[in-house]
Amino acid sequence: MNIQFKKGVLELCILVILDKKDCYGYELVQTVSRHIAISEGSVYPLLRRLTKEEYFTTYLQESTEGPPRKYYSLTTKGKTYLKQLIEEWNEFSTGVNQIIKAGVNDE
Amino acid sequence: MNKQQFMKELNRSLKKLPDEERRDISQDFEEHFFIGKQEGQSEEDISSSLGSPGQIGKEMLAVYHLDQVQSAASTGNMFRAIWAVAGLSFFNLIIVLGPFIGLLGLVLAGWAVGISFTVSPVLVLAELIVNPEASSIFEFFMSLTLAGIGLLISFGMLKLTKWLTKTFIWYLHYNMRLVKGGAKYEYR
Numbered sequence: 001m002n003i004q005f006k007k008g009v010l011e012l013c014i015l016v017i018l019d020k021k022d023c024y025g026y027e028l029v030q031t032v033s034r035h036i037a038i039s040e041g042s043v044y045p046l047l048r049r050l051t052k053e054e055y056f057t058t059y060l061q062e063s064t065e066g067p068p069r070k071y072y073s074l075t076t077k078g079k080t081y082l083k084q085l086i087e088e089w090n091e092f093s094t095g096v097n098q099i100i101k102a103g104v105n106d107e
Numbered sequence: 108m109n110k111q112q113f114m115k116e117l118n119r120s121l122k123k124l125p126d127e128e129r130r131d132i133s134q135d136f137e138e139h140f141f142i143g144k145q146e147g148q149s150e151e152d153i154s155s156s157l158g159s160p161g162q163i164g165k166e167m168l169a170v171y172h173l174d175q176v177q178s179a180a181s182t183g184n185m186f187r188a189i190w191a192v193a194g195l196s197f198f199n200l201i202i203v204l205g206p207f208i209g210l211l212g213l214v215l216a217g218w219a220v221g222i223s224f225t226v227s228p229v230l231v232l233a234e235l236i237v238n239p240e241a242s243s244i245f246e247f248f249m250s251l252t253l254a255g256i257g258l259l260i261s262f263g264m265l266k267l268t269k270w271l272t273k274t275f276i277w278y279l280h281y282n283m284r285l286v287k288g289g290a291k292y293e294y295r
Contacts, residue, residue, distance in 0.1 A: 039158035
């Protein structure tokens with residue numbers, strides 16, 4: 001898949017995962033990379049940007065094994081943003097699917 | 108690349124950031140390596156999955172400077188943000204620096220016209236002193252009209268410059284979202 005396209009969607013994926021539950025960085029990276037081939041390091045700049053934009057807050061939580069982990073949690077602002085992204089995504093993918101269907105039917 | 112090499116290269120690419128910011132970023136990757144190793148991965152595997160530390164550093168710089176310019180849109184912050192986003196990849200360089208240079212030319216030209224029109228009566232008065240015979244009252248009134256137009260243009264430029272700054276920050280942001288990292292990025 002085209003890498004530039006994938007980067008845009010990565011943001012949406014991370015927001016969706018965090019909407020379900022708070023996660024630490026490693027967990028987020030693993031969840032995404034199980035489904036999509038990504039350069040794992042690129043998740044961290046994204047997390048940092050979305051935190052600075054106040055879509056996430058972070059907190060440290062003790063771990064049973066090793067040092068405390070940094071958890072990311074979706075804010076209300078982040079939830080609103082996620083809703084907007086999902087709408088955009090649905091509109092976009094419906095459009096693409098329609099074009100594909102029309103193209104295939106014509107042949 | 109083992110963890111130490113990865114962290115060293117990452118830190119090198121972050122050296123322009125404030126200490127606190129850099130420590131925070133390193134901490135995130137320390138955590139990533141720690142948990143990865145706990146799950147039985149080797150340092151080499153973890154770092155190759157993460158990708159190029161230099162590229163991660165560039166993205167971190169862009170994120171930082173973009174945040175800075177949003178909280179204070181000073182000229183210095185603007186240039187640093189543009190530089191950081193343009194530095195992400197060759198693609199970014201063209202789609203960020205190209206429009207910026209074009210707009211900068213336009214803004215500078217607009218200001219030059221506005222300011223020179225506004226000060227034109229001063230120039231006519233100066234000529235009146237240096238060379239009284241050659242100047243006319245007509246020139247002076249013409250220059251007053253020009254000054255009026257110049258003030259209008261300057262006022263318009265003030266609005267335009269503010270608006271363009273805001274729009275360009277938005278454009279940088281849009282770039283980060285879409286082409287962050289660009290095609291140079293390697294993945295498994």
